[in-house]
Amino acid sequence: MVADFPHKAPRIRQDEPLGVSRYIDFLPLAKFDRTLSLGEGGTPLQPLTRLMAKFGLPPIYAKNEAMNPTGSFKDRGSIVAIHKAKAMGFKTVGTISTGNMAGSTAAYAAKAGLRSVIFVKEDTPKEKILAAGIFGALVVKVRGEYAALFRKSFEIGRSRGIYFMNSVDPYRIEGYKVTGFEIFDQLGGRAPDLVFVPVSAGGHLIGLIRAYQDLTTAGYLKKSPRFVGVQAKGCAPIARAFESGKDRIAPFPNPRTVAHAISNPSPPGGNFVLRLIAENGGAMESVSDDEILRAQRLLAEYEGIFCDPASATTLAAVFRMARRKAFSGRERIVLVITGSGLKTIEDLDIAELDVHEAGIDDLDTALPDRLPVGK
């Protein structure tokens, strides 16, 4: 059922829709089992026409991974990893998570008829626990250091026969390639010039870079796009190493950012990401919480996309590079939007929004004057 990683002549299956089945030749799966699918993939690549016009940006697109079944890009990895878990005969899968991974792993386990065990940090908000627990997952809030928990999970996995499909699981990373392939197809069989991706553990970026390496090897492309990995200034272990020319990351002290989904002070794939970015000719950027929150608002107000703060780091990084005049203006840019704003809604400040109160009888007069009268 599950093949080795593919060795030769992979082709895009033009008769299949966007998603795993179209790119199965490039994946370590013999066959796509539709009974495991929740309809992941085939997410829109939306041209950000209004932001482009307003801010004089180069052609820019959002690949909206928030439109996956559980609201984040994690589903791309979960569908491939769950194929592998089934094929290897596991009855239980697990993950450690600060949020998105928990819901995704629990949902795919449920669909596959497997048990799931989710370890979360003790301060994980109740909503994230509910969003995994609803799928019947066993959720454990764990006191202790996150990096130690990462190692501990593999120990428990080995002793109890649980497949821990954590952030840098090799099959999970293979799943992230599919997003890269889709962008290529959605641009009409061309690669973008620059791809902006929020970076936490690094697995997502690794998968996306590999997609274009695969397409180049298979003869679909002459060269890969350049990648810009983005972190929040409040937790930027990889960006900080990149900026100071180091080839190894150091744990980031006192992480503190509104972009919780990428607040990972000791990313396990960090050194590997640094090397990949260097080979790719790309860069790491870091952006402040103010820049992140402004970018989140702009994506919503101009493009109708409500993403989480982690996703908004990508647009914030574009603005930073635009201020540095880092673009020629002809680049085609893709932002990878990684998660839905609905999952982090408690972080919004209602005082900044345009909210009023009125009685039904004085509703008309209570409307602000700036609201136009007449078309």
Added chain:
Amino acid sequence: MVADFPHKAPRIRQDEPLGVSRYIDFLPLAKFDRTLSLGEGGTPLQPLTRLMAKFGLPPIYAKNEAMNPTGSFKDRGSIVAIHKAKAMGFKTVGTISTGNMAGSTAAYAAKAGLRSVIFVKEDTPKEKILAAGIFGALVVKVRGEYAALFRKSFEIGRSRGIYFMNSVDPYRIEGYKVTGFEIFDQLGGRAPDLVFVPVSAGGHLIGLIRAYQDLTTAGYLKKSPRFVGVQAKGCAPIARAFESGKDRIAPFPNPRTVAHAISNPSPPGGNFVLRLIAENGGAMESVSDDEILRAQRLLAEYEGIFCDPASATTLAAVFRMARRKAFSGRERIVLVITGSGLKTIEDLDIAELDVHEAGIDDLDTALPDRLPVGK
């Protein structure tokens, strides 16, 4: 730009993907303007294989409308109505909403570069207000009766030149047809036998029924599926009228249900829905909050679908009819899942989920015994 309602020879455009563009012949639009799109439509039709096996149900599928851009079926209507608003030259659109409609209208207005005005009930939870306000909408919390607000919105719309695209807006309803067309195509060019739909104002059900009337008129189908409209027992004005053989609804006193998205005590389309259901040979059902919450859990635990309570009424109604032996066992059943559980997460009871706490060092021993050791 915007044509009259179509009169003759509409065809499914086989070379277009699922969504508005594929069924444009059946819609009152001359052309699909991609710059207005957020990637709505093309939602999965997921076979509920595990629930079917577990409970001995007929072949049953979920059409997962929660996977639309703002997390609900409302986006289907918003994309068509916003085309019309642009074509008619409106600069501002509006809606009244208890939740899903607010976010959808505000998002599509933002993408189109239009202002939006959203009237919500004064007790609307903060999260719903944030989920609309983030798009730059002017949100007004209005004290007063919801049905009166519905009328008032049209008054304000006329005097100020604002297009209020409320729940039973004719163009909105045309957009809901697309979901019906997609189900037909996703079943390989066949209609299901039974379609279960949560009913609030009635617009969604009206649109879905019309889709199959259109397909029948155009020669694609011999007969329409039968529709089962579902309401919560705590607010069931249409189901109550149906059950007592009346042809007019009465306002439902003291509405109270966990299915907030369909808690509408005086649905404006109610009498029309009653007549349509009768002509269709369908039925109205009502289900209790306990049945709803159980169905919500089962959809998550067996199928990996986390929907809101309103959506779960559909599965609850299937169980009710199964207990009455209302199925032959060969029907093909479609449940229309209307909204994401992420939007109503505060309604879940964490005490009912499998949540534990442990320190990192006693994590292994703290895992429940029932968790299997070894594969």
